[in-house]
Amino acid sequence: MKKHIGSLLSSYLTRWKPMSKSPIFRSFGQNHLFTSSTSHSQSDQVITCKAAVCWGLGEAVKVEEIEVEPPKLSEVRVKMLYASLCHTDILICSGVLGPLFPRVIGHEGVGMVESVGENVRGLKEGDLVIPTYVGECGKCSNCMSGKTNLCLKHPLTLHGLMPDGTSRMSIRGQSLYHLFSCSTWSEYMVSNANYLVKIDTRTPLSDASFLSCGFSTGYGAAWKEAKVENGSNVAVLGLGAVGLGVVDGARNQGAARIIGIDRNERKRERGKAFGMTDFINPSESNKTISELVLELTGGEGVDYSFECTGVHSLTNEMLQATKVGRGTLVVVGVVDKPSLDINLLTLLLGRTIKGCVFGGIKVQTDIPIMVNKCINKEIRLGNLLTHEIRLEEMEKAFELLKQPDCVKVVIKI
16 A cells, blocks of 8 residues: 555646646656646645545534635645544544634645745755644754753644634635644645655655654654663553554664553554564453553563553553653553543652653654654554545544554545
């Protein structure tokens, strides 16, 4: 199912229905490097296209015809090529992180720059990009600290609008909310340039889409946030795309033992493909998850545990599964409740609990490193891909995610 940018060129030119001349591309060799001669008049026009819209709390996503405005100052309009479904998208439809509707859903994806607004540097028409929901200015105190990826100048936004407080998408005259800094389940979207990362065109498109959130969040949690040491023991609760990313990141860091925990028995083999050494299926025992981990580690627990399910009641279990005096729990999963109950004694006994956004990855610095790992087959994201659908079939995506063999659904835009 993997496809490179060059294989989509003919279908892109065929399906694209601009309001004036369409872009002209030139290919150079096998790397499929493209340049675009999109006219200035095209970049000034509103584009009518299809997008997946959620109209209200718990309502089914519908594919609608919307209007996407041209980019303004420091903005870029992107022709989306592929997107993917993340658990966070489902939570957003349920009102978690703010009941803002109607809204164009999706935050994982990869696309091609269609046009750029004024004051955009480093990006041009025809570039292959992935959207991110955090930025990296490289100059603020957070970026300079080396301790966090949460840029102060280009922060995570939850208001569903562009930095100037307005939307670039509408339907029948009604404004649409974006999702974070983007909306990838649309044929076109507009994003502030600081939330886009240019990537190598050799990158398989499904891989690129997965790198824009889920897998990278898990991989980064082990690599950048926890900084798992060589020879350490790790436990990962939830072997979806995020959890498998943690497994792969821990393996790459040299973890000696990586314990995967999931109620779905089919995740056993998938976890092994990413470097998991042991598997626990909690449904096969009357013991708690922490008891099972302690039993497997001779009563000591693990150096690092990762909670990737978003089930808030399991946070204590994963904290108790770590070593007394020096164990660390990293909370990665997005929960549907605003607060957690933590056992104070467990914490007082020298354990640490921390959260992370996007796995602590600095988007401009670290994503190109991960892209290179994909190109060099050091990260094999093809093992995540279980289903592929078209944008018009979005309603099917949510049903596919309920299937026991489903890990990631990729959406061909």
